[in-house]
Amino acid sequence: MKNNLKNAFYQRLLLLIMLAVNIFLFNSCQDDYLYDKTEPSWLGSNIYDYLKTDGHFTNYIKLIDDLGYTEVLKLTGSKTLFVANDSAFNVFYQSNSWGIDNYSQLTPAQKKMIFKYSMLNNAYLNETLSNYNLGGTLNEGMAMRCETELSALDTIPFESGDKLPDNPFWAKYITKGLHLMKDNTTVPLVFFTQKFLNKYAFTNEDFSVLTHGLTRLLYDSHIFNIKITKKDIVCKNGYINVLDKVLIPPVNMAEYIENNPDTKIFAKLLDRFCAPYFDAANTLVYKQLHPEFTDSIFTKHYFSSLGPNAFTVSKSNSGTKYYPDGVTLVPNLLAYDPGWNDYTQGAVEADMAAMFVPSNDAMNNYFNSPLGKLLKERFITWDNVPDEIVVPLIKRHMRTSLIETVPSKFNLMVDAENYKLPVEKSHITSSYTGVNGEVYVTNQVYPPVDFISVYGPVLFSDNTKIMKWAIKCFETSSSGTNFEFYRLYLNSMANKYSLFIPTDEYFSKYIDPIAYGQDVQGMLKFWWDVKNNVVNATIYKYNKTNGLVGDSVGFIAGNASGSVANLVRNRLWSLLDSHIVVGNVESGSNYYVTKANDIVKVSGSGSSLKVQGGNDLVNSTVSNTTNFYSQTNGNTYFLDKPIEPALKSVYKLLLSEPQFSSFFNLLNGAPTDSIFTQQGIDYRIRFFNAYRYTVYVPLNSVIDNAIQTGELQSWDAINAMPISTAAQRTAQKAAMHKLIRFLKYHFQDNAVFTEQIVNSQYQSAALKEDNATTYYNTAKTRFLKIGVHGDGNTLTLTMDTNDGTTKQAHVVKDNGLYNLIVKDFIFGNYTSGAVTTQYKNVDGTGSATGALFSSSTLTASASAVVHQIDNILKFE
Amino acid sequence: MKQIISKLIGANKALCFISIVMFLMIGLFSSCDPKIADESLYTFTDKMMGQYLKDSTDFSEFAKLLDTTKVNGLLNSYGTYTCFAPDNQAMFNYYHLKGKKALTDFSLDSMKLIAYYHLISGSVLKYSDLGKGQLPELTMGERYLTISVDSVTGALKINNAAEIIKHDILVHNGIIHKINHVLDPTSFGIVEEISKNSLFTVFYRALIETHMSDSLMKDRDKSYNSLLYTSLISVSYEQAIANNNWYFQQLPTARKYGYTVLIESDETYHSYNIFTLEDLKNYAKTVYDEVYPEDAGISDVTDRRNSLNRFISYHLINKRLSVSGLIDKYNMYSNSHMIDKAGLNIYEYIETMCPGTLIEVTRKGGTNETNLINRIPETDKSVTVLLSNSDKDATNGVYHQLTGILTYNKEFHNVISSKRLRFDAASFFPELTNNDMRGKGNTAPNSQFLLPKGYVERISCSDETVVGYLTPYTKYQDYQGDEIFLNATSGKLYNFTITTPPIPAGNYEVRFGYLTNGKRGVAQLYFDDVPCGVPLNMNTYATNISIGYESPGTNAADPNGYENDKMMRNRGFMKGPACFKVVVTGWSSGQNARYSSAALRKIIGIYTFPTATNHKFMVKGLSTGEFMFDYMEFIPTSAIEAEDIY
Incomplete structure (x- = not known):
């Protein structure tokens, strides 16, 4: 076999050299050449004569004669044929899908299909069949397909109505049928050569699965699943390859799926995405070839982003993205047209x-x-x-x-x-x-993944359109790429989520944090706009004192543009963040932190799970699970009410609780922007950011006592310090700095609850400024730590002292002032001053210079849990 | 038509035959019209290099060499060359040294090797450009030359043998330096080169006995053919020059292997009472049994866990590192991105062939103290290379003599296990060093290498992923100025896994350093196959509230940025280290990376490494976008508390 290959190869090379030399002679100054008049002895007959003389190809010879290709295959050079001998034809007549049992029953179209599909319009050795050229680059061993002589117009079947897909675009042809090309591109031949299989590391098992069970030997070549039994028979005008079966053009994937009784359900789904498109160009050509033809020819195209464009005559891969009316854009496109014979992503051959x-x-x-x-x-x-x-x-x-x-x-x-x-x-x-x-x-x-992730139930439900819209809203990167971050986030199979989804009917009363801090408070009602497939918001007045909802004062569309474009999205994303917990909320703890850094209290499990946000805890309201779904990457809980995060800031809580007054006074007495800074609903802790914290508030008596004993200096005392000299001013500054650091030591990263079993150290907000050794060996320029030991009932705090002593404090539960959840917001476009000066009220009244409420944005938020403690926290 | 022709000529032999025929045709066709004026071929008056050498009586023997090997034709063409031309006496001396009477006694292959060894293509290196150490430019013989200064005459010498006796002879297409000694190209591999040097008999014996010599044999991956990947290039050098583009792309021309052997002389061993292989075995045992007591009983020296095997392996590196390649050339090039100041040391970590181990090379900031290998900070003790016997070249590597014995001993193990290890991304991949990609300094237009799939052994990626190495560029806010850049083909998503160098056992916080630019995509990160939390939106700018970067000094209440550092860490990010900067501001700015909102470190997570080994960092793109990584850091959790801003 190898020798045959080799001989054929070198014979072909010699032929090429002779050809080249011929050209050379023609162009050069000489005239005579031996092979001008003499054929080389190793050259065989022409293709036609070879087949005729051999005597085993009578069926194939008939095809050639009947189709008028006799002279072509006697004279014309450069053809490659894949022929079947008479034995193969006899086997074909015994069993075939065309229902014929001898040559005479073949229709002209069938003859064309067999003959033209077996002929390539160039001479290829098997060795070079798997090469192709793209953009001037020869790609060796990388081809598996090539185009044949078969034209789409060689066979134009008439499809009766009962065979047409079941979708509205086909309805008008159901009764009368139509002339339909399943595809109007050329029909390539598929082959598997050793070079190609080697190049792409296909295993014999791969080949076997591809060909539904065939086995192959080294250097075997196959056309589809038909083996070439004799390769590269050299003729004057090309090569003949003998196949062990008759090669009938296979169909494309879409046709196969449609015709296969075992894939009917999938085929029916696929059929939704195709339509008949009038093929003017081919109708014209066909009519010229067949003047008796008066009908129209249609081509079946699938709606896709890669494939033939039904609306262009020239070859295009841009896909068919419009319905047959040519005007209406198809909303759902397939990845490619599965009926596209000439499927390509660069080179058909590749x-x-x-x-x-x-x-x-x-x-x-x-x-x-x-x-x-x-x-x-x-x-x-x-x-x-x-x-x-x-x-x-x-x-x-x-x-x-x-x-x-x-x-x-x-x-x-x-x-x-x-x-x-x-x-x-x-x-x-x-x-x-x-x-x-x-x-x-x-x-x-x-x-x-959309189906199996926690997003799946939202995608499928008819009653979660609002949250689905929010999840599918996209962002745009600097490079202009759109990406649906929340969908990508919730589809992460590498994580486990608990996703809470209030169903659509429960979005009627969203208390807007920005409006909450205004003189005229507001509330948003989100609703699904069926006509425009978008979530809109209606703005109502709201009275936070009595909870009464007033008249509607505005409307913002989810697809609005300009300065109001993002309000609906901004609020819904904020809401969504408050409804996502990374991890399982049924792990036994009572409190969990959401993606928004909100703290939620959870009880129960599965379809009985209840959840409360900070504001729910204040108002004793609960979000109940109405439907529960266990998905591959977590659980999805449909709720009967959005979780309401805290609306009270640290500032507001400490201000409003008399038992926190001494500590609050110290905080509030600090210079502007050192502890409290005006932002959010009223004030926020300056050094809080998008994270969760714990605030420890010593009992009033403890603070007062420390001031009385001189352990602490009050702001009054500091402010009363003499400042006549530089040294005095330095001393006062140092005292202020010391007190601020003392206060900041009561603010801790991470939210810790009294129910937690914990034994850990957390960083405070107080910077360590010296090299002194501390209880927790905190380094200079790092933040002093608080040791927290929780036994499930209460918390004991150990201070990062620098004097070798062990000092502790404990959470006081007697007064009910523990596990208090608060939230500091950061609003967008903030300069300085109160929120009332940043934005106008929801009804347009308020600050003359403030921006419209509809252009407001929530940027971030920090949550904190506040505990009363029985000692001041000191580190020096 | 092209397609048809290609099918027809698909076989290489056919191509060859036809080329010959076509060539003949062209030749004969041309012969019909021979009247082209010779003088019109030249448009300049000064001499080409080939012509100059031919016309000069000083270089007639060398010119004969160039003529015989047909290299002279090259030197009479356009292009730029640097030639170290031996004078006639040097050539005669060389014949004599090799036992030959005349040039004609050499084989043509030998002559070609000699000719190419004296030529550098693509660069005009003036005398003033010839710094000490190995030249970064390869000769046309694909070998390096080393420059030294003669301690007596002060003249520059090449390969410590050939003195430059006349320099800077300018010709139309380059420059010639006259030398008094023929440069003798070695054709031996690194093991053979060491075997020939009588200074290193004990080390050599150990190298052979442990069979580690077998690990130094590879030369070049012959299956790599850059021509197969030319379609990857969208901006060639020529296009970049023509369009004044700031970068161009290129493919590595070859996939060569390379080795470095750090070696002690017999004399050095003698000072440690090591005279025989047995003595060395005993010495290795005392060192390595302490570090690896579980392997103390392994006596088979070919076992990779045996103490002598570890000793020898620890001297072997699968990168070809010149002396400057140990640390200096990534950090000390002109307009370097690295900040050089007293007290700010720069480190390079190099994986050795001793499993799970690294060598640390230190350059003391603000000083000329460099190449301090495995320095112990408390005692300031280290080993370094003996410059007078370093950069010893072989076909597939280089060796350097050390000033003392190098070991991965307990003391150094403790040092390297307790400090932050920062690796420039390019240092992960020997291919970048062995194929002259890393260590180029700033390039303009920026040279960007596209690395075909499979080129870098330690990057496995999907077919859709495009991997690139971006050499340093003045506008990059990058550690050492360079970066690994990954992208996906249009509309596709990247998916790749990088294998890190080995990290000592322990609890580590792992980070990677990158530049934000708002178009990095959303990705899921994995470390050692474990997901690193939720998907990361790397489209986000550092100043976005979800990262919260504030430039130090911009917040009066947090003048040094420490509070902001803590906030960022809470969100899983850190500012860039203060040890490097952008050279030319524009795309980013700041006195150093800490002051740049573009430079970030992402904390991947905290991991326990039970043994010293390599790790896998996998990134799966979830939305279209690009990915770059500049460096990686591994810091023992116990060292975080006292970590500096550098």
Whole structure:
């Protein structure tokens, strides 16, 4: 075999050299050449004569004669043929899908299909068949397809109405049928040569799965799943390859899926995304070839972002993105057109597509499995599943490269969103090599991550449109890329989430934090705009003192532009942040921190779970679970009310609680912006940011006592210090600095509750400014620590002292002043002063210079838990 | 048509035949019209290098060499060359040294090797450009030359042998330096080179006995062919020059391997009472049994856990590092990004062939003290290279004699296990060093190497991922000025895994350093296959509230930025280190990276490493965007408290 190859190879080389030399002679100053008049002895007959003389190709010879190619194959150079001998034809007549049992029954179209599809319009050795050129670069061993002589116009079938897809675009042809090209691009030949298989490390098992069980030997070549039994028979005008079966052009993937009784459910889903498009160009050409033809020719196109463009005559891969009216944009596009014969992502030769197509049983099993339960509960049948949900399901099963989709590479496959595709070889029940890709029929469905993540229930529910809209709102990066951060976040299979989703009917009373701090308070009602598929907000007046809702004073559309464009999104994202907990909220703790750094209290579990935010705890309101879904990356809880985060700031709580007054006075006496700074609803702690903290407030008596004993200096005392000399001013400054650091030592990173079992050290807000050794060996320029020991009932604090002593404080529970949840907001576009000067009221009244409420943004928030303690915290 | 031709000529042999035929055709066709005026070929008056050498009586023998090898044709063409030209006497001496009578006694291959060894293409190196140490430019023989200063005459010498006796002879296409000694290109691998040097008999014996010599044999990956990847290039050097583009892309021309051997002389061993291999074994045992007591009983010296094997392996590096490549050339080049000041030491960590170990090279900031290997801060003791016997070149590596014995001893183990280890991203990958990508200093237009899939052994990535190495550029706010840049093909997502150098056992906080630019995409990070928290939105600018960067000094209540440091750490980020800067502001600014809102460190997490080993950092893009990483840090959790801002 090898020798044959080698001989043929060198013979071909000699031919080429002779050709080159011929050209040279023609151009040069000489005239005579031996082979001008003499044929080389090793050259065989022409293709036609060879087949005729051989005597085993009578059927094929008939095809040539009948189709008028006799002279072509006697004279014209550069053809490659893949022919079947009479034995192969006899086997074909015994069993075939065309239902014929002898040559005479072949229609002209069938003859063309067999003959033209077996002929390449150039002379290729098997050795070079797997080479192709792209942009001037020769790619060796990288080809698996090539174009044949078969033209789309060689076979124009008439499709009767009962065979047409079931979607509105086909409805008007149901009764009369139509002349329909399944695709109007050329029909490539697919081949597997040793060079190609080596190049892409296909294993023999890969080949076997691709060809549904064939085995191959080294250096075997196959056209689809037909073996070439004799390669490279050299003729004067090209090469002949003998196949062990008659080569009938396979169909494309879409046709195969549609025709396969085992994939009907999937095919029906796929059919939703195709339509007939009038093919003016081919109708014209066909009419010229067949003057008797008076009808129209249509082409079936799938709505896709990669594939033929139904509206352009010239070759285009931009896909068909409009309905046949040419005006209406298709909202849901497939990854590519699965019926596109000429499928390409660069060079037709280089690769083709692949699809995993779940069998009918697999589709039914999935629908009835725990994973598919959500889908079934929501939609009952596959037919009811809306297009926007079907498309990602189909796309997950579509692969753009066969080279990357063979069994030996299944474990490396990720989908277009970089999520692993969990296909195993054992899932493949059958396979088919189409002209544009491989169809693997599977016993599994591979649902998109959207379906199985905590986002899934939101996606499927008809009553979570508001949160779904918020999750799917996109951001735009500096490079102009849009990305749906929340969807990506919630789809992370590497994490576990607890996602709380208030259903649509419970968005009628969102107390807006910015409006809450205004003279005229406001409240937002979010609602789904069916017509525009968007969430809008209506603004109402609201009285925070008595909780009464007033008249509506404004409306903001979710798709608004300009300065109000982001309000709905901004508030819903803020709300969403307050409803996502990373981790499991049923792990036994009572308190959890949300993505917004809000602290929520949770009780119960599953469908009985209840959750309260800071404001709920104040008002004794509860969000109850109405539906519970256990998903692959966590749990989703549908709630009967949004969780209401705290609206009270640290400042407000300490100000309003008499038992905190002594500590508050010290804080409030500090120079502006050293502890409190005007921001958010009223004031916020300057050194708080988007995080969660604990604030320890010593008993009034303790603070007062410390001042009385001189352990602490009051602001009055500091302010009364003489400042006549530089030294005095320095002394006063030092005293102020000391007191501020003392106060800041009561603010700790991380929220710790009395119920927690904890034994850890946390950083305070007080900077260590010297090299003295402290209890926790805090380094200079680091922040002094607070040791926290929690036994599940109360907390004991150990101070980071620098005098070798052990000093402690304890949370006081007697007064009920512990585990108090507060929240400091940061509002956008803030300069200085009260929020009332930053923005106008919701009804447009208020600060003359303030921006409209509708342009306001919530930027971030910090939460804190406040405990009363029985001792001051000191470190020096 | 092209396609058809390509199919036809797909086989290499066919291509060859046809090329010959076509060549002949062209030749004969041309012969029909021979009247092209010779004088019109030249548009300049000064001499080309080839012509100059040919015309000069001083260089007639060397010119003969160039003629015979047809290198002269090259030197008479456009381009830029530096030539170290031996005079006739040098050539005669060389013949004599090699036992030959005339040039014609050498084989053509040998002659070519000699000719190419004296030429550097692409650079005009004036005498004043020739600093001490190995020249960064490769000769056309793909070997390096080392410059030294003669201690007596003060003249520059090449390879410590050939003195430059006349310099800076300018010709149209380059520069010639006259030398008095032929540069003798070695054709031996690193092991053979060491074997030939009588100073290192004990080390050499140990190298052979442990079979570690077998690990120094590779030369070049012959399967790599850069021509297969030319489609990756979208901006070539020529295009960059023509369009005044700030960068260009290129492919590594080869995939070479390279080694460095740090070696002690017999004399050095003698001072430690080591005279025989047995003595060395005993010495190694005392050192390594203390560090690895569990392996103390392993007597087979070929076992990678044996003490002698560890001793020898610790001297072997799978990168070809000149003396300057140990640390200086990444940090001390002209307009370097690194801040050089007293008290601010710079470190380079180099993985050795001793499993799980690193060498630390220190350059003391603000001083000329450099190449301090495994320095113990308390005692200031270290080993360094003996410059007079370093940069010893071999075909696949280089060796340097050390001033003392180098070991991974307990004392150094304790030092390196308790400090922050910062690795420039490029230091992870030997391919970048061995193929002359790392260590170039600032390039303009910026030279960006695209690394085909599989080129870098320690980066595994999806087909959609494009990996690049960006050499230093004055506008990059990068540690050492360079970065690893990853992207995905249009509309696709990147997905890659990087293998880190080995890190000593312990509890570590792991971070990676990067530049924010608002277009990095959303990604899920994994360290040793464990997800690093929720997906990270790297599109976010550092000043975004979710990161919260504040430039130090901009907040009166937090003048040094320490409070902001704490806030950022709470959110999983840190400011850039204060040890490097951007050279030319524009894309970013600040007196150092700490003052730049573009330079960030992302804290990946805290991990316990039970053994000293390599680790895997995987990044999966979830939205389209790019990814870059500049450096990685591993800091023992116990060292975080006292960590500096540098």
